[in-house]
Amino acid sequence: MIIFKKLFSKYYYRSPIFWLLSLLSLYSAFGFLILPKLIHNGINEQIQIQLGWKTEIAEVKINPFLLTMTINELQIIENATPVFNFSRFHADIELRSLVEGAYTFKNIELIKPNINLSIAPNGMSNIQQAYLNQQLSEPPLVVSEEQSAPSIPKLLFDQINVEAGSIRINDFSQGEKIVHQLNPISFNIRTFSTYIEQGGDYQLNILLDNDQSLYWKGNLSLAPISSTGSFQIKGIRAHRLWAYLAKVSPYDVRNSEVDFSSNYSVSYTDSQLQLILNEAYVSLKNTNIADPQKTDEFVNIKQINIGPSYFDLAKQSVAIKQVELDTVDLDLTILENGELQLLQPLNTLTKQDEQIKKTNTENSNFLWSIDNIKLNNSIIHINDRSVANNANIRVRNINAELSQLNQSLANSQPFSLSFTLDESLTNEISGDITLQPLALQSDIKLSQIPVKIAQPYLEPFANIAINKGLFSLLGKTQLTNSETHGMNGSFQGDIxxxxxxxxxxxxxxxxxxxxxxxxxxxxxxxxxxxxxxxxxxxxxxxxxxxxxxxxxxxxxxxxKNNSKNKSITSPTPKSAExxxxxxxxxxxxxxxxxxxxxxxxxxxxxxxxxxxxxxxxxxxxxxxxxxxxxxxxxxxxxxxxxxxxxxxxxxxxxxxxxxxxxxxxxxxxxxxxxxxxxxxxxxxxxxxxxxxxxxxxxxxxxxxxxxxxxxxxxxxxxxxxxxxxxxxxxxxxxxxxxxxxxxxxxxxxxxxxxxxxxxxxxxxxxxxxxxxxxSPFTLLANLADGDETSLNSVSFALGSSELSAEQKQNLATLASLLIKRPQLILEMRINVDSEKEAVKLKQMALQSQLQLINKDIWQQQEALEKFFIEQQGEQEFNDFKLAQLTVKESEPEVDQDELMQQYQQALFNHLVSIQPFSNLQLTELAQQRISSIKNELIKVNKVQNKQVFALHPTLDALAEKQTIDSIFTLTSK
Incomplete structure (x- = not known):
C-alpha cells in the first residue's frame, strides 16, 4: 500500500512503480506506435535505395509484449506493376533467444506471397537489373576486408510456414516469352537453424498446382555447409523446363511428368563438393518427344522407372539397379534417301561439339553400372519411304531385357527380346552379348512372320505380288569380331x-x-x-x-529393268570359290x-x-x-x-x-x-x-x-x-x-x-x-539294214518283165516294211525305153519266130536267109549278100571268118528292122512289169492291195547297160 501511496504523492517519481509504469508506457508506445512506423519507413527506404521501387504497406503491427510482428498487404511496385506482395506476414520471437544465444523464432508465417519475376534476354531478372541500376547510380562504398566477409548470424526457427503463395516468371532469355506460373505454393519448415558447427533438423513441404509437390526432410548445417536427409519430388512438369535445353537438344519434349526421390548426403568443405545419393528413384510418366520441326511426337513413353540407384560424386560412380521402360510407342520414318528421320536433328550438331564429346569421353574415368534394363509392352511403327509404295511395318508387344551393363564393354551381358511382327506369333531372341570386341550367342525363335511385309521391297525389282506366307525360324546364332580374323560366326537351326x-x-x-x-x-x-x-x-x-x-x-x-535398279549393283563376293x-x-x-x-x-x-x-x-x-x-x-x-x-x-x-x-x-x-x-x-x-x-x-x-x-x-x-x-x-x-x-x-x-x-x-x-x-527309202533301208537303191527301184532287162532273184528279195524286204507301216502307200512308175526296147522286142519276136535260140550258127544263118527270101525275094537277098561279102579296096584285108560273122549280124539286124511293130507292145510291156511287181508284193509277200499303186508308165525313159529302172515313191493315206 505504501508503494501505491508514493505513486500518487508528490514524490511519485520516487516510486518504482512509476518508473516501471513509465518504462512500460514508453515500451508500449515505442512498440505499438513508433516501431511499426519505423519498420514501415525502413522498408520503403531500403526498397527505394536498393531497387528503386515503390512499396505500399497497408499495416505494420507489433506487439512488444508478445514479441510478434505482423505486416498486412505489402506490395513492391515497379512501373505500376506489383513485383512482390503478400497478404500477411507474421513473426513470433521467443525470449529464449537469450538462452539459445541466437535469434529464435517460434513461428514465421507468410500468407499469399506473390512474386512476379521477369527475366530479360540477357538472363538477368528484373530484381537483379533494378539492383544493378541502383548500384550504378550510387557512389561505391568502401568496404574493409573484415566487413567484406560477414559472418552468418545465428538463427533458429521453430517453424516457418508459407501458405497460398504464387510465383509468376516471364522469361525472355530463350528468344521467346516463356511463362512459369507456380501456385499455390505452401511449405512448412521446422527446427531450421544457422548455428555454426551445429545443424538442425528440417522438414519442407511445397505443394504446387496440378498435384506437384516437393517433400524435403533432413539435417542442414550452414557452416560448414552440409546436409543429410531425403527428398521427394512428385509430378514435376519437365516439359515446361525443356525450352531452356532447346538450343542444345535436337529434340523437343512435349510432355513429361517427373517423380524423383532419394536419400542424400551433401557437404562443401575445402572447396570440394561431396554428394552421395542413395536409394534414388526417378520416374518419368507420359513422356512425349518430337522433332522440333514436326507437329506430331515420334515417341510416347507411358512410364520410365530408374532405380534404386546409388551415386557418389567423389568416386565418380553411379550404380543403377534397374531401368524400366513401359509402353514405348515409337514412330520410325525412313526417308527416301534411306536415312532415319529421327536422326536428322542430330545433323545440327557441329563437329566441334562432337569433338568435345569425344574428348570428354576419352578423358572420363566415370564408373557406371546398370544391373538390368527392361522394356515392356512396346510398339514400333516403321514407315519406310525409301521404297516406291511406302512400307508400313508394326513391331508390337516388344518386351526386352538387358543385364549386367557397365563401363567395361568387354563383359558379357545377358539379353532377351520378344515381339510380334504385324500379325505374327510371339518371336523370341535371347542370349549373351559382348560389345567390345563384339561377341554374340543367341537363341532365335521367329514364329509365322507374314512374308507379305517384304512386298514393298520386292516391288521395285520384280513384277511379283506376295499374297500370303508365314516365315518361321528356330535356331542358334554365334558371332565374333576380332582385329585379326574379322567378323566370324555361325547359325544352326530350322527354317x-x-x-x-x-x-x-x-x-x-x-x-x-x-x-x-x-x-x-x-x-x-x-x-x-x-x-x-x-x-x-x-x-x-x-x-x-x-x-x-x-x-x-x-x-x-x-x-523390272528400270534405271534405278540398273544403278544398283550387287557386290562381288570376295571369295566365291x-x-x-x-x-x-x-x-x-x-x-x-x-x-x-x-x-x-x-x-x-x-x-x-x-x-x-x-x-x-x-x-x-x-x-x-x-x-x-x-x-x-x-x-x-x-x-x-x-x-x-x-x-x-x-x-x-x-x-x-x-x-x-x-x-x-x-x-x-x-x-x-x-x-x-x-x-x-x-x-x-x-x-x-x-x-x-x-x-x-x-x-x-x-x-x-x-x-x-x-x-x-x-x-x-x-x-x-x-x-x-x-x-x-x-x-x-x-x-x-x-x-x-x-x-x-x-x-x-x-x-x-x-x-x-x-x-x-x-x-x-x-x-x-x-x-x-x-529320203524315205533311206529311212526304210536303215530300218532293214540295207541300202536305199535296193528299195526305191526295180531293174528290168530290156524288153523283159521278169524279176531276178535279187529283185525279188529286195521286194520282199520292202514288203515287210510296208506291212509294218500300213499307212504307207507305195507308188510305182514303170519306165520303158521306146527306142531300145522296141528293137529288143522285135529281136525277141524274130528269134521266137525262127526258133533261133536252139540252133547253131550255120543253122541260124540258113533260117535267116530263107526268111529274107520269103519276105523280100531272092534278088533282094542276092544283092544284100553280095554287098555284105564284097570287100572294098580301100578297106583293110578282113579274115573270111570275121567277114562271115559280120554278114550274119547284118542279116539279123536287117530282118529285125523290117519286123512289124506297134507301140501297143511297149504299153503291154509296162503292164507286164506292173503285174510282176504287184504279184511279188501282194500275192507273194502279202502287202495290202490298197498300199500299192501303179502310176502311168513312162515310155520315153532311157535305159542304161541293157537294163531299165522302174522308180518307187512313197505317200501316205
Missing part, C-alpha cells in the same frame, strides 16, 4: 515358310506357291561361307509357266506345275500333278553327283519321271539325267500340231524318254520318242506350218501296231556362242522328219 502364294502383277495370275518349305537342320558358317542342309522338304509346291500371246515367257517378264554348299536331300511331296501357251489358236494348257521324289547329295565341293528321282502325272493319266545324276553346284556342269513321259494324251497338243504341222491331232498318246549327258561343256543326248495310235485330223490354216508331207513322215515311222518309235540323238558344244539348249528335242525331231520325207 520353314508355310502357306506361301504369289502371283505375277502383269497378268494377275498365280505364279509360285507351296503349302510348306521346311529346311532342317540348316548350318551356316560365315567366314568362309559354308551352308550345310540336311533336308529341304517341299509340301505341295506349285508353279505356273506361261507363254504369252507375244511368245514371251512369264518368268522372263518378272524382273571358297563357298561350300551341301544339301543332303531335297524331297518333293504332291507338287504340281501348270503350263499354258497363249500364243496358240486354240490356246494350249496342261498340268503335271502329284510330283513326288527326291534330290540327294547336292554339293559344291564333292565329286560325287547328286541323285534325282522324281515322278508325277501329266493331266490325269499320263506319267512323268526324272531320274539320274547331276552336279549343278560345281564347274563344269555335269548331268546324266533321264526324263520320261509315258502315255501322255496327244490331243491336248493340238494347238502345237495346228501351228507347226497344219493338222489337228485326232488321237494318240506320247511316251518320251530323254537323256541328257553333259560333261566338260559338251552335251551328248540320246532321246526316244514313242507315239501310240497317233492320228492327224482336219487341216488347220497356219502361216508357221512346216512345208513337209507330215502324214508321209508319220506313216514312215508308224508300224503295224500303230506305234511310232523314233530315236533322237542330240549333241552340241555348250561353250559355243551359237549353242541353244532350248528346243533341242524339237529340233532333232524336225531334222529326222525332214530327212525321212526327203
Amino acid at each position: 520353314t515358310v508355310d502357306d506361301f502364294d504369289s502371283q505375277d502383277t502383269i497378268k494377275g495370275r498365280r505364279l509360285l506357291g507351296w503349302e510348306q518349305i521346311d529346311i532342317s537342320p540348316l548350318q551356316v558358317s560365315f567366314s568362309p561361307l559354308r551352308v550345310d542342309i540336311d533336308k529341304i522338304l517341299l509340301k505341295k509346291p506349285y508353279s505356273r509357266f506361261i507363254i504369252n500371246e507375244d511368245r514371251s515367257i512369264n518368268f522372263s517378264q518378272l524382273t 571358297s563357298t561350300v554348299i551341301n544339301i543332303n536331300e531335297i524331297r518333293i511331296n504332291e507338287g504340281s506345275t501348270y503350263f499354258a501357251d497363249l500364243s496358240l489358236t486354240p490356246e494350249f494348257a496342261t498340268s503335271i500333278q502329284h510330283l513326288d521324289g527326291t534330290i540327294k547329295g547336292l554339293s559344291s565341293h564333292n565329286d560325287a553327283p547328286a541323285e534325282i528321282d522324281i515322278k508325277g502325272s501329266v493331266d490325269e493319266y499320263g506319267m512323268a519321271s526324272i531320274n539320274g545324276e547331276i552336279k549343278p553346284l560345281v564347274d563344269p556342269l555335269y548331268t546324266n539325267i533321264n526324263v520320261n513321259f509315258d502315255k501322255v494324251e496327244l490331243t491336248t497338243l493340238t494347238p502345237y500340231s495346228g501351228r507347226y504341222a497344219g493338222y489337228v491331232i485326232d488321237k494318240g498318246k506320247l511316251s518320251l524318254a530323254l537323256n541328257y549327258k553333259i560333261a566338260d561343256g559338251f552335251l551328248d543326248g540320246s532321246n526316244r520318242l514313242i507315239l501310240d495310235q497317233f492320228e492327224l485330223g482336219e487341216t488347220v490354216q497356219s502361216e508357221e506350218s512346216l512345208d513337209l508331207p507330215i502324214k508321209l513322215a508319220l506313216a514312215l515311222f508308224k508300224d503295224s501296231d500303230g506305234i511310232i518309235d523314233i530315236s533322237l540323238p542330240t549333241k552340241g558344244d555348250m561353250n559355243s556362242p551359237d549353242f541353244e539348249i532350248g528346243g533341242l528335242v524339237m529340233k532333232a525331231l524336225l531334222n529326222v522328219m525332214t530327212k525321212a520325207v526327203s
Whole structure:
C-alpha cells in the first residue's frame, strides 16, 4: 500500500512503480506506435535505395509484449506493376533467444506471397537489373576486408510456414516469352537453424498446382555447409523446363511428368563438393518427344522407372539397379534417301561439339553400372519411304531385357527380346552379348512372320505380288569380331515358310506357291561361307509357266529393268570359290506345275500333278553327283519321271539325267500340231524318254520318242506350218501296231556362242522328219539294214518283165516294211525305153519266130536267109549278100571268118528292122512289169492291195547297160 501511496504523492517519481509504469508506457508506445512506423519507413527506404521501387504497406503491427510482428498487404511496385506482395506476414520471437544465444523464432508465417519475376534476354531478372541500376547510380562504398566477409548470424526457427503463395516468371532469355506460373505454393519448415558447427533438423513441404509437390526432410548445417536427409519430388512438369535445353537438344519434349526421390548426403568443405545419393528413384510418366520441326511426337513413353540407384560424386560412380521402360510407342520414318528421320536433328550438331564429346569421353574415368534394363509392352511403327509404295511395318508387344551393363564393354551381358511382327506369333531372341570386341550367342525363335511385309521391297525389282506366307525360324546364332580374323560366326537351326502364294502383277495370275518349305537342320558358317542342309522338304509346291500371246515367257517378264535398279549393283563376293554348299536331300511331296501357251489358236494348257521324289547329295565341293528321282502325272493319266545324276553346284556342269513321259494324251497338243504341222491331232498318246549327258561343256543326248495310235485330223490354216508331207513322215515311222518309235540323238558344244539348249528335242525331231520325207527309202533301208537303191527301184532287162532273184528279195524286204507301216502307200512308175526296147522286142519276136535260140550258127544263118527270101525275094537277098561279102579296096584285108560273122549280124539286124511293130507292145510291156511287181508284193509277200499303186508308165525313159529302172515313191493315206 505504501508503494501505491508514493505513486500518487508528490514524490511519485520516487516510486518504482512509476518508473516501471513509465518504462512500460514508453515500451508500449515505442512498440505499438513508433516501431511499426519505423519498420514501415525502413522498408520503403531500403526498397527505394536498393531497387528503386515503390512499396505500399497497408499495416505494420507489433506487439512488444508478445514479441510478434505482423505486416498486412505489402506490395513492391515497379512501373505500376506489383513485383512482390503478400497478404500477411507474421513473426513470433521467443525470449529464449537469450538462452539459445541466437535469434529464435517460434513461428514465421507468410500468407499469399506473390512474386512476379521477369527475366530479360540477357538472363538477368528484373530484381537483379533494378539492383544493378541502383548500384550504378550510387557512389561505391568502401568496404574493409573484415566487413567484406560477414559472418552468418545465428538463427533458429521453430517453424516457418508459407501458405497460398504464387510465383509468376516471364522469361525472355530463350528468344521467346516463356511463362512459369507456380501456385499455390505452401511449405512448412521446422527446427531450421544457422548455428555454426551445429545443424538442425528440417522438414519442407511445397505443394504446387496440378498435384506437384516437393517433400524435403533432413539435417542442414550452414557452416560448414552440409546436409543429410531425403527428398521427394512428385509430378514435376519437365516439359515446361525443356525450352531452356532447346538450343542444345535436337529434340523437343512435349510432355513429361517427373517423380524423383532419394536419400542424400551433401557437404562443401575445402572447396570440394561431396554428394552421395542413395536409394534414388526417378520416374518419368507420359513422356512425349518430337522433332522440333514436326507437329506430331515420334515417341510416347507411358512410364520410365530408374532405380534404386546409388551415386557418389567423389568416386565418380553411379550404380543403377534397374531401368524400366513401359509402353514405348515409337514412330520410325525412313526417308527416301534411306536415312532415319529421327536422326536428322542430330545433323545440327557441329563437329566441334562432337569433338568435345569425344574428348570428354576419352578423358572420363566415370564408373557406371546398370544391373538390368527392361522394356515392356512396346510398339514400333516403321514407315519406310525409301521404297516406291511406302512400307508400313508394326513391331508390337516388344518386351526386352538387358543385364549386367557397365563401363567395361568387354563383359558379357545377358539379353532377351520378344515381339510380334504385324500379325505374327510371339518371336523370341535371347542370349549373351559382348560389345567390345563384339561377341554374340543367341537363341532365335521367329514364329509365322507374314512374308507379305517384304512386298514393298520386292516391288521395285520384280513384277511379283506376295499374297500370303508365314516365315518361321528356330535356331542358334554365334558371332565374333576380332582385329585379326574379322567378323566370324555361325547359325544352326530350322527354317520353314508355310502357306506361301504369289502371283505375277502383269497378268494377275498365280505364279509360285507351296503349302510348306521346311529346311532342317540348316548350318551356316560365315567366314568362309559354308551352308550345310540336311533336308529341304517341299509340301505341295506349285508353279505356273506361261507363254504369252507375244511368245514371251512369264518368268522372263518378272524382273523390272528400270534405271534405278540398273544403278544398283550387287557386290562381288570376295571369295566365291571358297563357298561350300551341301544339301543332303531335297524331297518333293504332291507338287504340281501348270503350263499354258497363249500364243496358240486354240490356246494350249496342261498340268503335271502329284510330283513326288527326291534330290540327294547336292554339293559344291564333292565329286560325287547328286541323285534325282522324281515322278508325277501329266493331266490325269499320263506319267512323268526324272531320274539320274547331276552336279549343278560345281564347274563344269555335269548331268546324266533321264526324263520320261509315258502315255501322255496327244490331243491336248493340238494347238502345237495346228501351228507347226497344219493338222489337228485326232488321237494318240506320247511316251518320251530323254537323256541328257553333259560333261566338260559338251552335251551328248540320246532321246526316244514313242507315239501310240497317233492320228492327224482336219487341216488347220497356219502361216508357221512346216512345208513337209507330215502324214508321209508319220506313216514312215508308224508300224503295224500303230506305234511310232523314233530315236533322237542330240549333241552340241555348250561353250559355243551359237549353242541353244532350248528346243533341242524339237529340233532333232524336225531334222529326222525332214530327212525321212526327203529320203524315205533311206529311212526304210536303215530300218532293214540295207541300202536305199535296193528299195526305191526295180531293174528290168530290156524288153523283159521278169524279176531276178535279187529283185525279188529286195521286194520282199520292202514288203515287210510296208506291212509294218500300213499307212504307207507305195507308188510305182514303170519306165520303158521306146527306142531300145522296141528293137529288143522285135529281136525277141524274130528269134521266137525262127526258133533261133536252139540252133547253131550255120543253122541260124540258113533260117535267116530263107526268111529274107520269103519276105523280100531272092534278088533282094542276092544283092544284100553280095554287098555284105564284097570287100572294098580301100578297106583293110578282113579274115573270111570275121567277114562271115559280120554278114550274119547284118542279116539279123536287117530282118529285125523290117519286123512289124506297134507301140501297143511297149504299153503291154509296162503292164507286164506292173503285174510282176504287184504279184511279188501282194500275192507273194502279202502287202495290202490298197498300199500299192501303179502310176502311168513312162515310155520315153532311157535305159542304161541293157537294163531299165522302174522308180518307187512313197505317200501316205
